[in-house]
Amino acid sequence: MNTPSPSPFETRVVSRLGALAPLDTHEWEALAEAQLVRHRVAAHRNIIEEGARVTSPRIILAGWAGRTRIFADGRRQILSLLLPGDLIGKCRQSHPLAATGAVALTDVTLCPAPDSRHAKHGLAEAYARSSALEEYYLFRQIARLGRMSAYERIVDLLLEVRERLGAVALGPKDSFHFPITQEALADLLGLTSVHVNRTLKALRQDGLIDLRSSTMHIKDPAVLAALVEHRPAAVFEN
Amino acid sequence: MNTPSPSPFETRVVSRLGALAPLDTHEWEALAEAQLVRHRVAAHRNIIEEGARVTSPRIILAGWAGRTRIFADGRRQILSLLLPGDLIGKCRQSHPLAATGAVALTDVTLCPAPDSRHAKHGLAEAYARSSALEEYYLFRQIARLGRMSAYERIVDLLLEVRERLGAVALGPKDSFHFPITQEALADLLGLTSVHVNRTLKALRQDGLIDLRSSTMHIKDPAVLAALVEHRPAAVFEN
DNA sequence: CGACAAGTTGATGTTACTCAAAAGTGGTGG
DNA sequence: CCACCACTTTTGAGTAACATCAACTTGTCG
Numbered sequence: 001m002n003t004p005s006p007s008p009f010e011t012r013v014v015s016r017l018g019a020l021a022p023l024d025t026h027e028w029e030a031l032a033e034a035q036l037v038r039h040r041v042a043a044h045r046n047i048i049e050e051g052a053r054v055t056s057p058r059i060i061l062a063g064w065a066g067r068t069r070i071f072a073d074g075r076r077q078i079l080s081l082l083l084p085g086d087l088i089g090k091c092r093q094s095h096p097l098a099a100t101g102a103v104a105l106t107d108v109t110l111c112p113a114p115d116s117r118h119a120k121h122g123l124a125e126a127y128a129r130s131s132a133l134e135e136y137y138l139f140r141q142i143a144r145l146g147r148m149s150a151y152e153r154i155v156d157l158l159l160e161v162r163e164r165l166g167a168v169a170l171g172p173k174d175s176f177h178f179p180i181t182q183e184a185l186a187d188l189l190g191l192t193s194v195h196v197n198r199t200l201k202a203l204r205q206d207g208l209i210d211l212r213s214s215t216m217h218i219k220d221p222a223v224l225a226a227l228v229e230h231r232p233a234a235v236f237e238n
Numbered sequence: 239m240n241t242p243s244p245s246p247f248e249t250r251v252v253s254r255l256g257a258l259a260p261l262d263t264h265e266w267e268a269l270a271e272a273q274l275v276r277h278r279v280a281a282h283r284n285i286i287e288e289g290a291r292v293t294s295p296r297i298i299l300a301g302w303a304g305r306t307r308i309f310a311d312g313r314r315q316i317l318s319l320l321l322p323g324d325l326i327g328k329c330r331q332s333h334p335l336a337a338t339g340a341v342a343l344t345d346v347t348l349c350p351a352p353d354s355r356h357a358k359h360g361l362a363e364a365y366a367r368s369s370a371l372e373e374y375y376l377f378r379q380i381a382r383l384g385r386m387s388a389y390e391r392i393v394d395l396l397l398e399v400r401e402r403l404g405a406v407a408l409g410p411k412d413s414f415h416f417p418i419t420q421e422a423l424a425d426l427l428g429l430t431s432v433h434v435n436r437t438l439k440a441l442r443q444d445g446l447i448d449l450r451s452s453t454m455h456i457k458d459p460a461v462l463a464a465l466v467e468h469r470p471a472a473v474f475e476n
Numbered sequence: 477c478g479a480c481a482a483g484t485t486g487a488t489g490t491t492a493c494t495c496a497a498a499a500g501t502g503g504t505g506g
Numbered sequence: 507c508c509a510c511c512a513c514t515t516t517t518g519a520g521t522a523a524c525a526t527c528a529a530c531t532t533g534t535c536g
């Protein structure tokens with residue numbers, strides 16, 4: 001459960017927060033220290049049970065997770081994707097009403113998120129911005145599910161993941177690790193895994209992507225972006 | 239643009255905030271005063287343009303509105319419903335990144351939302367809770383779009399509206415004013431207006447609802463709730 | 477090498493979309 | 507009060523997108 005020192009990769013992950021707002025040395029230290037207390041969750045395991053009491057806030061150091069809503073008959077909707085650097089467990093709202101579950105889509109490593117109340121303004125600011133971004137992606141997810149075809153949904157999601165990972169873990173030449181199963185992808189995009197499979201095949205045949213052994217390579221981001229009229233990341237000033 | 243005194247109805251609307259958190263007399267006064275400055279937006283008109291600069295926060299006194307995302311080819315997705323008593327324009331997050339548009343689905347009356355910074359803790363608390371609720375409904379909207387049939391989507395939405403209006407404007411015997419067009423309903427639920435029409439017909443034939451001249455009557459809420467395994471409003475303890 | 481999860485493919489069924497037109501509704505001005 | 511208009515609702519017929527069911531194949535890991 002504990003590992004001596006954070007890897008450079010994970011340090012980079014936590015620094016996503018630093019990119020969201022300037023942090024002072026005290027806050028950087030708090031983050032570095034937080035990383036020493038790791039917690040791992042195996043793929044397919046729940047990180048938070050749906051309807052559970054509020055847990056203390058955590059940061060995802062590695063792996064992909066998702067907020068989930070499970071139906072009584074077994075249907076599952078992944079409400080939103082949680083990627084390395086994302087906060088989970090909601091520092092954000094004093095009233096964590098939205099008791100959704102969270103599941104590890106791959107093996108996931110977590111660490112506690114430093115309390116922003118004991119910190120300077122910077123960390124609280126970073127959390128607030130992270131939360132604002134999260135809301136932006138929720139709206140995007142709604143538009144995707146409500147008004148896009150299967151083909152467009154996948155394209156739009158790929159662009160979103162690329163954008164979100166960009167700050168953290170983008171590989172060379174627009175390729176990145178894409179470890180999610182087609183089953184999970186289906187639950188995220190409101191489709192069946194069979195249809196996801198066929199649609200990915202179509203994307204490959206159209207020469208838009210190259211997906212092999214969990215590595216996604218986007219051949220031409222601009223072409224994808226045009227398909228879903230994607231405006232490059234709503235940049236926020238200040 | 240100004241009307242002398244708030245009607246009892248609208249007073250009741252603003253009091254939704256009072257139901258979310260206890261307010262002191264000073265805050266009640268601020269709310270009462272805010273209502274004197276009205277602003278009307280006709281149906282189909284935009285309240286906020288998509289991508290516009292942040293506007294000052296407002297409260298919906300009357301009418302229905304919706305956050306929107308418009309696609310270049312004309313497709314429209316209503317991201318969320320904004321009902322009387324709801325806040326619009328986001329007091330909530332210091333970083334209003336999510337620059338969605340907002341459209342009046344019916345004639346809408348607005349008033350400015352009192353600044354919570356000048357107020358006691360109560361008002362800020364009420365805003366925070368309102369915002370937490372909003373997030374809850376966003377998650378619900380995602381689950382609806384991603385994993386429910388047209389029939390279920392409408393049922394689930396009706397229960398949500400009933401629940402949200404309940405605090406404010408529920409008529410006698412589970413009937414309430416339901417002024418939204420089938421076109422707007424379609425854009426909200428990710429369907430076409432034709433299919434919404436047919437599905438409403440099915441709901442009527444199944445004896446679940448009675449919808450005449452914009453008045454929705456739910457015959458047996460429990461039956462509807464069973465159809466979508468609806469748990470009665472996530473009540474939040476202090 | 478065996479076992480199990482994940483990916484792939486085919487055949488068929490269903491839900492929801494599209495196009496098109498008719499019928500209802502409410503508001504406005506003569 | 508009626509005639510007209512625009513908007514909304516309703517209905518029909520044909521189609522496309524996606525789901526379902528059921529194999530079979532390919533990886534992965536012990």
